[in-house]
Amino acid sequence: MIPLRTTAVAAAVFASLSASALAAPTTLRASHQFPGGRGDVRDEMVQIIARDAKAANVDLEIQVYPGASLFKPNEQWNALVNGQLDLSSFPLDYASGKVRAFGATLMPGLVRSHERAQRLNNSTFMKDIRAQIDKAGVVVLADAWLAGAIASKKGCIRRPDDIKGLKVRSAGPTFASMWQSAGASIVSIPSNEVYNALQTGVADATDTSSSSFI
Structure with missing residues (x-):
């Protein structure tokens, strides 16, 4: 979580x-x-x-x-x-x-x-x-x-290698630092724009609150 x-x-x-x-x-x-x-x-x-x-x-x-x-x-x-x-x-x-x-x-x-x-x-x-x-x-x-979760269009994120090379929208700088260390690139998008970003390919994955996935 x-x-x-x-x-x-x-x-x-x-x-x-x-x-x-x-x-x-x-x-x-x-x-x-x-x-x-x-x-x-x-x-x-x-x-x-x-x-x-x-x-x-x-x-x-x-x-x-x-x-x-x-x-x-x-x-x-x-x-x-x-x-x-x-x-x-x-x-x-x-x-x-x-x-x-x-x-x-x-x-x-x-x-x-x-x-x-x-x-x-x-x-x-x-x-x-x-x-x-x-x-x-x-x-x-x-x-x-x-509660929050991680979602990706490219597959399940279970280990650090799974995020490598993906464009990730992160909820904040501390999580962004973690994703970057695992080889991801960060895109700056507020949570209310995540859906469109995933649909258009601006982002491949995101971490956000569970309510934002509904």
Whole structure:
């Protein structure tokens, strides 16, 4: 199992909204890259937050923009930090270019089961990661460790030699480094574009969350 950590985060202004600030109707924007309206668990996590906000009857509306329709996947962290976006859900590793420590959440072999992921989530390791998130002025609302897998058009990937010479879309730089060491070449594609990349031959293989294969 490849564990992919997806985090629902919000700009600090969202977490600090007071009752007085909500006296006037407030609209917040939520963005993510995953398919909307299809039951995707990653979209549903954001939709639950939006529905609960509406049900609270506090004049707060959260508009959800799925499928990277508002911001590209790798742009969402900066959009949150800069105040252009209020809420987002994305693999934390996508922001590792800005905060290098985030890449540690997607190291190969770090997590081998959901049980281990749960223990890791309560560890000092994750406390340090969350401290980096807090430092940027962003608040974690919910998080999840999602199972992942490897797929290839060229055959099953069972050992390092099976990946040699293939064009691989990787979920993050740590996995990309592993594939490159095994002789693969890396193509940079967000998970919502993997299907087309495999269909057109831009990529031969990918590692991604199980939900992205559906």
